[in-house]
Amino acid sequence: MRNGITLFITLVALALLVCVPMLGSRAMVQDLFTVLCLLVLALNWNMLAGFAGLVSVGQQAFVGIGAYTMFAAVILWQVDPLIGVLLGGVTAMLLSIPAAFFSFRLNGAYFAIGTWVLADIARLAFGQWKALGGGTGTSLPKGTTKQMFGVDLVKDMLGVSSAAAADALLYWLALALVVIMLVASWLFLRSRMGLGLQAVRDNVQAARAVGVDPVRLKALVFLLAAFGTGLCGGLLFIQITRVTPDAAFSVIDWTAFVIFIVVIGGIGTLPGPVVGVVVFYILERALSDYGTLYLMALGLLGIVIMLFARRGLWGTFVQRTGLDVLPLSHAAPKPGATN
């Protein structure tokens, strides 16, 4: 019964979100697109840090790689930007293999610093790519987004300008990415492998003793998170239309904010990042005029959460009320049941 209500609420919210390009203004669509992309990044980082115990401060590397691959696909190889996004995800995943080979030699805090250094190497290396503008970056050719695959279809369907249709299309893609990420994460965490992952997080020795291979599982999560983050990076920069190494590999925009979103919402829970991104959006709306004060408030909120409600808003809510919308635990085997 409770699950039925949850499902109903989720579907209504999803339907409302799908309708935003038909009802809301273009500015709102663009705004929500960015929020949804941040949510995708947060869901990916939550898988890494919250479930696999890989506290990475270098996920901006994969956002940047995704963005730069998309730009290279459009400018150098004359491919559709959406195919560029897909290539961005694949490239990010491929480059995450050597990254994992290096960073997995480091533990805990060293891992965090190691990934940060790798991301900085990526930023500096992509800044040397002269065909894409080197350190000063480059812009998408004029009209690229308007000619994007599917824009005409959306244009006829909604009866709006090409530019608005492109925004709507990108928005729906980001929304689809969020839904896919959520469903895939839930299925993965409920699977045998996901169970193993959570066992490793809770007690490495015990997990090993029952035959879980921690390194293999963590490497898998690292690669998949790089893929998701890379896709998101490509998508984000179609809308931004201009790429520079500093913007594409920004540790503040693509990692610091994302970490705050996950921590505020509740690390290690699936609905946590969703709650976090809502709080983040409200804070940004209310305080963005104050610039630096807004960031200070965000930092303070992160500290307060860590001191007094380490499970974040969602985790604390679940603990207090016992209402878990997306439970990851399996029911205990029935007494007398045989395997």
Place this chain on the structure above:
Amino acid sequence: MIWLDTFVQGLMLGALYALFAAGLSLVFGIMRLVNLAHGDLIILAAYLILGIATATGFNPVLAAVLALPLMFALGWVLQTGLFNRVLGEDILPPLLVTFGLSVVIQNGLLQAFTADSRKLAIGPIEGHSLDLGLVTVGVMPLITLVSAVLVVLLLNWLFYHTALGRAFRATSDDAITVQLMGVRPRSVFAIATGIALVVATIAALFLGARVNFDPSIGPARLLYAFEAVIIGGLGSLWGTLAGGLVIGVAQAFGAAINPEWQILAGHIAFVVVLLIRPRGLFPRMQD
């Protein structure tokens, strides 16, 4: 001879990085605390020195001496009020708390002092240089190098020849058992962070005298400092000095080939050292 010159310049730059890293290394060695706000605390110290110098008209060197006890107190307060509450098995809470602190300090400084870059004017000594036969070195960079060595010597003496140092080492080895000997880990940690910020203030003086600083440059310095700590090896202060020098020399040679490669060369040296020696150059303890 140009290569020797580059090498010596690299050593001097590395000494500054070693100073950034020494406080970090001390704290990390004793309580495994990764302080992501260390870079911003150095910048905060630089602004504190600037503020004292402006208010009193003293030379920044004297202002730095006055700033030392203030920064020690700040470290003590931060450790007692904040870091001690989140230290534990899980590395995530301290990481996130110091990360939040970093954002707060950085934007607080931005709010108070704007993004204009500042410099600490030490006086005519900044322009002086010394002819050492094969190479000519600036007096200030040379003082930085000597200071870095002195700081490491002093910290090592503190660590291995004083009662406080014995408490540091014992707490680092086993924070539970030391309590049976009448040592309170929490107050030991508070003193350690205080000392780390004293070293950070010394680093801030040399940073401010060498280059322009503004509120946003903390994280980059933090990254170089961490590289120095990690390739030096956990818990070894001499290792941290060596690590800083390695990063500095790598950056100097990178910059000599192409100015755009300075930072990249430092990072690559970090990766290469860790690929060859995963536990750093001079690891003292297991972790």
